[in-house]
Amino acid sequence: MTEANLTYVNGEPTLRFERRLRHPPAKVWRAVTDPAELKHWFPAAVETELRPGAPMRFVFPEEAVVDGAWDGEVLEVDEPKVFMFRWHQDVLRIEVIPDGDGCTLVFSQTIGGGRAGFLAAGRTAAGWDSCLDQLAARLDGTTVPARTDWVTPMAHYIEKFGLGDGTVTATTDGYELRFARDLVWRKPADTWPVLTRSLETGHVTKEEPPRVLEYEWSQGGTVRWEFVSDPKLGERVELTHTLPATLAELRPLALATWHHRLELFFAAATGGVDESWSEDRVAELVKHYA
Structure with missing residues (x-):
């Protein structure tokens, strides 16, 4: 596993993750675009159509404070390479790159919301680490134990990104x-x-x-x-x-x-x-x- 790095895209803070997966691009593409597969690793249930311009809805089972609205949009679909969409004020981009008998997944999130939005980068990075672990396990046909310690990874990223x-x-x-x-x-x-x-x-x-x-x-x-x-x-x-x-x-x-x-x-x-x-x-x- 490689941890998140913080970069800037057009002046906007962007979290970037890279994972080597031992599965063909077509299998990974389905796992990162099909709502039926997304529910196994993505933090919210997703409702959408796989076409640019399609609205997206994200529903959390417990955090009703941020769910219920069609507050997302599909921005780019280039099967089986790139899936990019807006989630509230953030933009997520998933790229699947063929690599030998498997592929490399590059996952990035451009963080919106200005300084207040950027403050959440520590919890966001820790959260995506866990989600991507679940994605890899789903592809492998295994499971990963639920994370019980969130303070340690969040504190690590807060320190790494200078958020403190x-x-x-x-x-x-x-x-x-x-x-x-x-x-x-x-x-x-x-x-x-x-x-x-x-x-x-x-x-x-x-x-x-x-x-x-x-x-x-x-x-x-x-x-x-x-x-x-x-x-x-x-x-x-x-x-x-x-x-x-x-x-x-x-x-x-x-x-x-x-x-x-x-x-x-x-x-x-x-x-x-x-x-x-x-x-x-x-x-x-x-x-x-x-």
């Missing part, structure tokens, strides 16, 4: 440090208790459960956590630290602190994994931001 990094913007009074993390459809009502039970805060200046928490950081400045919901892209948490200009030297430490705090919060909120605070990790991140 914070940014610094100079302001008239100092600096604004910003982070944002995808929360994989976890609702604020569920993630708020995870945040408040583990967070050590200074003087609270604003509290609006389960959306906003703002307080003074012990070493200076104001920290704001905000949970944001998007009906198409899911849930995310945004953290903003307003740091006075007189504390400019604390920028690497502050960035490292919030980066690690968000790593731990993400693990606890998405997988119920309460990991311990690591000073070694903070020191590593201080070097990264310095």
